[in-house]
Amino acid sequence: MEEIRVQKNGNIGPVDSSRIPRYSGAATFALLPRLDQVERADVKVVGIPFDAGVSYRPGARFGSTAVREASRLLRPYHPALDLSPFEVAQVADAGDMAVNPFNIEEAIETIQAEALELTEDGASLVTIGGDHTIALPLLRAAAQRAGKPVALLHFDAHLDTWDTYFGAAYTHGTPFRRAAEEGVIDTDAVSHVGTRGPLYGKKDLEDDARFGFGIYTSADVFRMGVDKVVAGLRERVGDRPLYVSIDIDVLDPAHAPGTGTPEAGGMTSRELLEILRGLRGLNLVGADVVEVSPAYDHAEITAVAASHVAYDLVSLLADQVARRADGAASGTETAAEAN
Ligand SMILES: N=C(N)NCCCC(=O)O
Numbered sequence: 392m393e394e395i396r397v398q399k400n401g402n403i404g405p406v407d408s409s410r411i412p413r414y415s416g417a418a419t420f421a422l423l424p425r426l427d428q429v430e431r432a433d434v435k436v437v438g439i440p441f442d443a444g445v446s447y448r449p450g451a452r453f454g455s456t457a458v459r460e461a462s463r464l465l466r467p468y469h470p471a472l473d474l475s476p477f478e479v480a481q482v483a484d485a486g487d488m489a490v491n492p493f494n495i496e497e498a499i500e501t502i503q504a505e506a507l508e509l510t511e512d513g514a515s516l517v518t519i520g521g522d523h524t525i526a527l528p529l530l531r532a533a534a535q536r537a538g539k540p541v542a543l544l545h546f547d548a549h550l551d552t553w554d555t556y557f558g559a560a561y562t563h564g565t566p567f568r569r570a571a572e573e574g575v576i577d578t579d580a581v582s583h584v585g586t587r588g589p590l591y592g593k594k595d596l597e598d599d600a601r602f603g604f605g606i607y608t609s610a611d612v613f614r615m616g617v618d619k620v621v622a623g624l625r626e627r628v629g630d631r632p633l634y635v636s637i638d639i640d641v642l643d644p645a646h647a648p649g650t651g652t653p654e655a656g657g658m659t660s661r662e663l664l665e666i667l668r669g670l671r672g673l674n675l676v677g678a679d680v681v682e683v684s685p686a687y688d689h690a691e692i693t694a695v696a697a698s699h700v701a702y703d704l705v706s707l708l709a710d711q712v713a714r715r716a717d718g719a720a721s722g723t724e725t726a727a728e729a730n
Pocket residue numbers: 446447523549551563564638640651652682
């Protein structure tokens with residue numbers, strides 16, 4: 392059947408849901424065009440079906456597909472940001488990266504190389520699916536593109552700054568320790584948000600602090616409120632290039648049961664979305680949404696949450712494209728000044 396798409400400002404948007412029901416046809420993210428259906432894209436959504444780095448429940452390799460399926464219902468106007476992300480920027484679904492499920496080192500190389508290739512034309516990436524191992528190559532690529540270490544906001548129940556598991560250095564519990572050691576993150580501007588749950592020992596926190604991480608625990612978010620947390624994060628990040636990594640287990644298992652290492656006492660999806668909206672105007676350069684494991688999900692609760700989180704990330708990036716275009720038109724402003 393012929394695809395009928397919404398088009399505005401020269402940007403090809405989602406399948407027109409007033410003509411074709413959203414539940415029909417193949418799922419791309421938000422029913423956006425595939426990358427091969429557009430000439431160029433400002434923002435690319437790409438799946439990373441990889442879960443060979445998990446320490447507990449597997450299944451995040453199926454996260455990309457689940458997030459795409461759950462994203463069918465997303466609508467093109469974002470009221471909280473007063474923004475139509477698919478009109479102000481060309482957003483496209485770049486499909487899935489083909490990563491080796493049997494060789495973690497090779498998978499990491501592939502992800503870094505593909506992330507660099509996809510951003511060669513100046514596009515920014517939002518990745519969906521995979522376990523948290525993949526944040527390391529994505530951060531390497533982001534730092535390479537930025538030409539310097541990037542600021543990091545890491546939303547997660549876990550620190551993911553552990554050293555090794557069974558002697559393995561590249562796992563979903565270790566990406567940010569490796570990133571700090573490799574100097575791809577700016578340790579003056581790295582924060583965890585939503586941390587909670589039992590650790591192996593107090594040393595986990597001491598090591599983490601040594602790497603420069605600040606922490607807003609999920610209890611801090613509850614006690615301080617979203618606005619104060621946002622203010623603290625914005626101050627820490629400033630105008631640095633910012634990477635946002637979102638482990639869906641940052642949400643309480645009630646909001647995200649479909650994940651590999653669930654921890655009680657997490658944030659609500661409302662809190663997470665509101666914090667993300669508070670990041671508007673920062674110099675976001677890329678983001679991931681990881682650890683969606685659909686086999687443990689119910690009624691797409693987790694996949695729906697992840698698809699909305701990805702939509703907000705895409706919206707922040709699209710907003711930046713719009714600000715840059717406005718700035719170029721009026722000959723003023725930089726992204727960081729435009730808050
Ligand atoms: N990145 C995620 N989701 N989990 C890391 C937990 C590692 C552990 O249980 O030791």
